[in-house]
Amino acid sequence: MELFIQVLVSGLLLGGVYALLSVGLTLIFGVVRIINFAHGELMMMAMYLTYWLCQAHQIDPYLSVIIVAPALFLVGMGVQRFIIQPIFDSSALMKIFVTVGLFIALQNLALMLFKADFRTIQTSYAMSTLEVGGISISVPRLIAFCFALVLLGGLFMLLKLTLVGKAMRAVAENRVVAELMGIRVQRLYLITFGLGSAMTGIAGALLLPFTYVFPTVGAIYTLLAFVVVVLGGLGNMAGAFLGGLFIGLIESISGVYISPALKEAVYFVIFILTLLVRPQGLFGVGKGTEEVGLK
Amino acid sequence: MRLLQVDRLSKHFGGVTAVNEVIFEIRQGEIVGLIGPNGAGKTTVFNLISGLLHPSQGRIYFGGKDITGLRPHQKSLLGIGRTFQIVRPFDGMTVLENVMVPTLVRHRNPQKAREMARGVLRDVGLDAFCEANPQNLPYAYRKRLEVARALATEPKLLLLDEVLAGLNSREVSEALPLIHRIRERGVTIFMIEHIMTALMSVSDRVLVLEQGELIAEGTPKEVTENPRVIKAYLGENVSIG
Amino acid sequence: MKQRHLLMALAAGLLVLPIFYSAPYFLHLVIMIFFYIALTEAWNILALCGKVSLGHAAFFGLAAYTSAILCIKKGVTPWIGLFPALLVTFIGAAALAIPLLRLRGPMFTLASIAFAEVLRRVAMVWRDLTAGAEGLTIPFVPGWQNLTFTTKIPYYYIFLILAAGSVYIVHRLYYSATGHHLRAIASDEEAAQALGINTQKTQLIALFWSAGITGLLGVFYTQYVYMIEPEWAFSSALFCLQPALNGIIGGLGTVWGPVIGSVLMTPLGEYLRSYLGALQQGLNFFVYGLVLIGVVMVLPGGIVSPLLSLFKRWTPSKAPALDQGGKVR
Numbered sequence A: 001m002e003l004f005i006q007v008l009v010s011g012l013l014l015g016g017v018y019a020l021l022s023v024g025l026t027l028i029f030g031v032v033r034i035i036n037f038a039h040g041e042l043m044m045m046a047m048y049l050t051y052w053l054c055q056a057h058q059i060d061p062y063l064s065v066i067i068v069a070p071a072l073f074l075v076g077m078g079v080q081r082f083i084i085q086p087i088f089d090s091s092a093l094m095k096i097f098v099t100v101g102l103f104i105a106l107q108n109l110a111l112m113l114f115k116a117d118f119r120t121i122q123t124s125y126a127m128s129t130l131e132v133g134g135i136s137i138s139v140p141r142l143i144a145f146c147f148a149l150v151l152l153g154g155l156f157m158l159l160k161l162t163l164v165g166k167a168m169r170a171v172a173e174n175r176v177v178a179e180l181m182g183i184r185v186q187r188l189y190l191i192t193f194g195l196g197s198a199m200t201g202i203a204g205a206l207l208l209p210f211t212y213v214f215p216t217v218g219a220i221y222t223l224l225a226f227v228v229v230v231l232g233g234l235g236n237m238a239g240a241f242l243g244g245l246f247i248g249l250i251e252s253i254s255g256v257y258i259s260p261a262l263k264e265a266v267y268f269v270i271f272i273l274t275l276l277v278r279p280q281g282l283f284g285v286g287k288g289t290e291e292v293g294l295k
Numbered sequence B: 001m002r003l004l005q006v007d008r009l010s011k012h013f014g015g016v017t018a019v020n021e022v023i024f025e026i027r028q029g030e031i032v033g034l035i036g037p038n039g040a041g042k043t044t045v046f047n048l049i050s051g052l053l054h055p056s057q058g059r060i061y062f063g064g065k066d067i068t069g070l071r072p073h074q075k076s077l078l079g080i081g082r083t084f085q086i087v088r089p090f091d092g093m094t095v096l097e098n099v100m101v102p103t104l105v106r107h108r109n110p111q112k113a114r115e116m117a118r119g120v121l122r123d124v125g126l127d128a129f130c131e132a133n134p135q136n137l138p139y140a141y142r143k144r145l146e147v148a149r150a151l152a153t154e155p156k157l158l159l160l161d162e163v164l165a166g167l168n169s170r171e172v173s174e175a176l177p178l179i180h181r182i183r184e185r186g187v188t189i190f191m192i193e194h195i196m197t198a199l200m201s202v203s204d205r206v207l208v209l210e211q212g213e214l215i216a217e218g219t220p221k222e223v224t225e226n227p228r229v230i231k232a233y234l235g236e237n238v239s240i241g
Numbered sequence C: 001m002k003q004r005h006l007l008m009a010l011a012a013g014l015l016v017l018p019i020f021y022s023a024p025y026f027l028h029l030v031i032m033i034f035f036y037i038a039l040t041e042a043w044n045i046l047a048l049c050g051k052v053s054l055g056h057a058a059f060f061g062l063a064a065y066t067s068a069i070l071c072i073k074k075g076v077t078p079w080i081g082l083f084p085a086l087l088v089t090f091i092g093a094a095a096l097a098i099p100l101l102r103l104r105g106p107m108f109t110l111a112s113i114a115f116a117e118v119l120r121r122v123a124m125v126w127r128d129l130t131a132g133a134e135g136l137t138i139p140f141v142p143g144w145q146n147l148t149f150t151t152k153i154p155y156y157y158i159f160l161i162l163a164a165g166s167v168y169i170v171h172r173l174y175y176s177a178t179g180h181h182l183r184a185i186a187s188d189e190e191a192a193q194a195l196g197i198n199t200q201k202t203q204l205i206a207l208f209w210s211a212g213i214t215g216l217l218g219v220f221y222t223q224y225v226y227m228i229e230p231e232w233a234f235s236s237a238l239f240c241l242q243p244a245l246n247g248i249i250g251g252l253g254t255v256w257g258p259v260i261g262s263v264l265m266t267p268l269g270e271y272l273r274s275y276l277g278a279l280q281q282g283l284n285f286f287v288y289g290l291v292l293i294g295v296v297m298v299l300p301g302g303i304v305s306p307l308l309s310l311f312k313r314w315t316p317s318k319a320p321a322l323d324q325g326g327k328v329r
Helices: A002-032 A039-057 A061-087 A092-114 A139-161 A163-173 A175-180 A185-210 A217-232 A237-257 A260-277 B042-050 B072-078 B095-106 B110-124 B139-151 B169-184 B196-202 B220-225 B227-233 C002-020 C024-048 C057-074 C078-100 C105-125 C153-175 C177-187 C189-194 C199-225 C236-250 C257-279 C283-298 C304-311
Strands: A129-132 A135-138 B002-013 B016-027 B031-035 B057-062 B080-082 B157-161 B188-192 B205-210 B213-218
Touching: A002 A039, A002 A135, A002 A139, A002 A163, A002 A185, A002 A217, A002 A237, A039 A061, A039 A092, A039 A185, A039 A217, A061 A092, A061 A139, A061 A185, A061 C283, A092 A217, A092 C105, A092 C236, A092 C283, A129 A139, A135 A139, A139 A163, A139 A185, A139 A237, A163 A175, A163 A185, A175 A185, A217 A237, A217 A260, A217 C105, A237 A260, A260 C078, A260 C105, B002 B042, B002 B188, B016 B042, B016 B057, B016 B188, B016 B213, B031 B042, B031 B196, B042 B072, B042 B080, B042 B157, B042 B188, B072 B080, B072 B095, B072 C189, B080 B139, B095 B110, B095 B139, B095 C177, B110 B139, B139 B157, B139 B169, B169 B188, B169 B196, B196 B220, B205 B220, B205 B227, B213 B220, B213 B227, B220 B227, C002 C153, C024 C153, C024 C177, C024 C199, C024 C236, C024 C257, C057 C078, C057 C105, C057 C199, C057 C236, C078 C105, C078 C199, C105 C236, C153 C177, C153 C199, C153 C257, C177 C189, C177 C199, C189 C199, C236 C257, C236 C283, C257 C283
Parallel strands: B031 B188, B031 B205, B080 B157, B157 B188
Antiparallel strands: A129 A135, B002 B016, B002 B057, B205 B213
16 A cells, blocks of 8 residues: 555656646647647757756756756747748648658757767755655655646746736637737747747756656657647646646556556557547647547 | 428537527428528538538438438438538549549449539539639639539539628629529529528528527518518628629 | 550569669669558558558558567468468557547547557567567578578569559559548548548548558568567658658659659668768768658658649649639630
8 A cells, every 4th residue: 555655656746747748738739739749859858958967067957947948948939930830831741740850850869969878867866755654755756846836837827817828828719810919929839839848848857867868768758748638638738737647647557566668558558548538638628629630 | 292301400519509499391302591690500500411410409301211310421322412611622633533522432433433523514514624723713613613512422402501602793693593403403402591682582492590490481582571580680781692 | 655665664674673683782772662662652542541650660560570470489481471460450450440540630640659659569578479679580491481582582573563562552542432532531521521421431441451561561571681579660760750751752642652752762761871870870860850851841742743743634723714704715
């Protein structure tokens, strides 16, 4: 029983970070309506950046967020501006291929620059744990979780209260009308992509202390983000958050009770099952899902 | 002979009732018009009949057979054809290929299918444009293509959804004889229209829908003099073509 | 008629080529071109109805493993083994079809990736059946019944037949009723249904052809390289991305696009891999990625379409000139 609670707790903590990653994706999809196959690569870039900042400049990963977040914001904007925007009016097929091309290019760029080694960083508190009621909670995971929660709360407030946030919601709801109302949609896309990428990047920085980065890690996170987002309901923020927690739990549980080698297979199976049984996700979808066949 | 019978047909979307206990029938050989203010539920009725939507309640009978639960392609094979309000030609295909798509369903041999398609295009007056790209056709001709495609399914009942919308008055007066010719070939027509004069001149009977309910039914003369119908349209921008 | 003669000359040339020039590396390159022509055509069948699969490796791997396991563990010759292999592949295709064909665009693509990934991991873990990551090796016993040979020449002809066969199948399919229906479904599924097309059944047919040819290739290719392992058999780069890349560059949804794409990209890929890949690991695929982005941005129709429009059919509106009133002049 104690083991189970332990597994549950670790899963939830991990889930918080996954939620951050997935909310980034769902934000971008909800507003820009693009399914970015290179989403995980953003995470990978952030992780390598954090790694380099730590190894070469001894900057603590949590502190490096100050650099990583804006860096990824800019990268996100760049992707939107130079890769997505030019082909925005082409068919969905072309958009798939362009982001797949981006994914291949970035993954192999990482391979060229960093080789295939698995890297992680060791911080002074990486191994430390908190004992609470017989359960040991890993400190880096706890910090990551709290950080993620704070950021998600911040995003929520941004969407609800600020002008930019409201503009995002308007465009997500109905792009044409939003444009007629005076919202500069192209600029908003840039901001949204930047913001979604920044959040994903932060998730990467938060994860590095207790996981590895290697060139193909991006593909795994892309798929994971999609599993979460489909599970939670594409375009649905709250759904992405809860979905993230859920997947974190599943990964933790299947890692211990089934097999660590199969834990990814488990969530892909969940993905396929969700598409089979409840394509609109557990919590129902946001807008824009008819085009992709989820209803 | 009763071709189509709609019995207490209803459709709810969440809290909104789009179609409410509608009852009517269409006899073979008729041209029946369906009018009503915007949002009355006309296209929803079409979608229910053609199978794109499932009714929340009620039944639909075609040629005496209950077709309520059938899927769109099955209804098409039984003889219900429809056009869409917003024309949707298949891209990447010529005009001829577009019309071949339905003929190929019923005649697997591409040669025969091509002949049949050419025949249909001749009937609607588009045979000069067989090799054209639908996107390059004038709007009125794209609407004709839409009708041609539906005719190519060899329907017994043809649902025309605002087939005259967007046409200028000359184009409308060219389209009306086409509708008569379609009826002469034995196709029963059920059409949604906003262009009143055109609809009234061509229909045998008219049904009036308002907020999902059938509020009037009768000859064009009866319907246009019906006070309830006039009230429903008061303040409505009706095109006097 | 000119086209016919050209094709026949080409066929004759291909048939006698190995007699004149049989350097192993050259033959290998040509075999790989044939392989990719067949694989890309198979992938193309599904792409015709707008479903871009990046998980075709699933079908490849399922068939390849079935035939390899039967060959190694039960001594069944692949000529017979390919039937159960195809059966397994069709079962896999059916499992994919029922829920996933109703997805469109990117969601279908994601699901196909997930499908291949699940199979890959299962293959890694199910050691008893597949020997996990170490993979299986086909015993080298030369002879037609084992489909292993001392020279590459028999493989040349086998893959030539597979390539020609798949082009033929796609050609027939494209101009058949099913082909037109698939293109209609790709354009507007609802309108297609309203015209009487059973979209589910039609797409299922496409899927089975696509999976079947891919599976067949899996069986034969395994015999060619003598070994199979999960990382490679279910690999998305080789068997999913590559055909997609070839297909796009050649021209999506056309009959000859995959041929042109494969003929162009396969030698390029080999060159990139041996020179650039040796220089710096990953450089060749990096270039691939850039090429893909570039092609999509510059030539979304691929190379075939612009070429084709120079020849025949798809000329912009051969409609007679219309006057202001819309009457034919």
